[in-house]
Amino acid sequence: DAGVIQSPRHEVTEMGQEVTLRCKPISGHNSLFWYRQTMMRGLELLIYFNNNVPIDDSGMPEDRFSAKMPNASFSTLKIQPSEPRDSAVYFCATSRGGTDTQYFGPGTRLTVL
Amino acid sequence: DQQVKQNSPSLSVQEGRISILNCDYTNSMFDYFLWYKKYPAEGPTFLISISSIKDKNEDGRFTVFLNKSAKHLSLHIVPSQPGDSAVYFCAASYYSNYQLIWGAGTKLIIKP
Numbered sequence: 001d002a003g004v005i006q007s008p009r010h011e012v013t014e015m016g017q018e019v020t021l022r023c024k025p026i027s028g029h030n031s032l033f034w035y036r037q038t039m040m041r042g043l044e045l046l047i048y049f050n051n052n053v054p055i056d057d058s059g060m061p062e063d064r065f066s067a068k069m070p071n072a073s074f075s076t077l078k079i080q081p082s083e084p085r086d087s088a089v090y091f092c093a094t095s096r097g098g099t100d101t102q103y104f105g106p107g108t109r110l111t112v113l
Numbered sequence: 114d115q116q117v118k119q120n121s122p123s124l125s126v127q128e129g130r131i132s133i134l135n136c137d138y139t140n141s142m143f144d145y146f147l148w149y150k151k152y153p154a155e156g157p158t159f160l161i162s163i164s165s166i167k168d169k170n171e172d173g174r175f176t177v178f179l180n181k182s183a184k185h186l187s188l189h190i191v192p193s194q195p196g197d198s199a200v201y202f203c204a205a206s207y208y209s210n211y212q213l214i215w216g217a218g219t220k221l222i223i224k225p
Contacts, residue, residue: 004156031211033211042215042216042217042218043157043202043215045212045213048211048212050211055211056211056212091156091157093156098210098211099145099206099210099211101147101159101162102159102213103159104149104156104157104158105156106154106155106156107154107155107156
C-alpha cells in the first residue's frame with residue numbers, strides 16, 4: 001500500500017511567488033492534516049479536513065495561506081505571496097478518522113529566498 | 114506556553130543498552146499519548162501509544178510508561194540498536210479530539 005504522497009519534495013522560490021504543495025492521502029483515510037515544522041516552533045497543525053471538509057483552520061498563519069481538498073484523493077496547500085519566514089518543512093498526514101493514528105508523508109522542504 | 118515538553122534535545126546511548134526518552138506535560142486533560150520516530154528527510158512514523166487508563170504499554174523492544182500524578186511519560190528502548198538513531202517526538206491529545214500537541218523532539222544517537 002502506498003503511503004501518503006507529497007509533492008514536490010523540495011521547493012525553492014523567490015519572495016512574492018505563489019507556492020502550491022500537494023498531498024495524496026492513503027486510500028480510505030477520511031481525515032487529512034497539514035503541518036509545518038520549523039526549528040523555532042516545532043510541529044504545528046495548520047489545518048484539519050474531515051471527509052474533504054475543513055474542520056479547523058485556526059493554525060493557518062495568515063490569509064496568505066489557503067488549503068483545499070476538492071476530493072478524497074487530493075489536497076493542496078497554497079501560499080500566495082510567499083515570504084522568507086514561510087521557509088519550513090510542510091507535512092501532510094492522514095488517518096482513518098480524526099482521532100486515529102496519523103500517517104505522515106515525507107514532507108516538502110520549502111525555501112523562500 | 115509549551116504543554117508538552119521534551120527537555121533533552123539529544124541523547125547518546127551505547128548499542129545494546131537501554132535508551133530512556135522523557136516527556137512532561139502540563140495539561141491534566143490530556144488522556145492519550147503517542148510517540149513518533151522521525152528519520153532525516155522522512156515524515157514522523159507512529160511508534161507506540163498509551164491511554165491514561167494504563168500506566169504501561171509494551172510493543173517488542175519499546176515500552177511506554179505513564180505517571181499521571183507526575184504528568185510524565187517515558188519511552189524505553191531495550192536493547193538499543195543502531196537503527197533506533199532518530200528524532201523521537203512525544204505527542205498528547207484528548208481522547209476524543211483530533212488535535213495532537215507535540216513536544217520539540219529528542220535526537221537519539223546509538224553509538225556502536
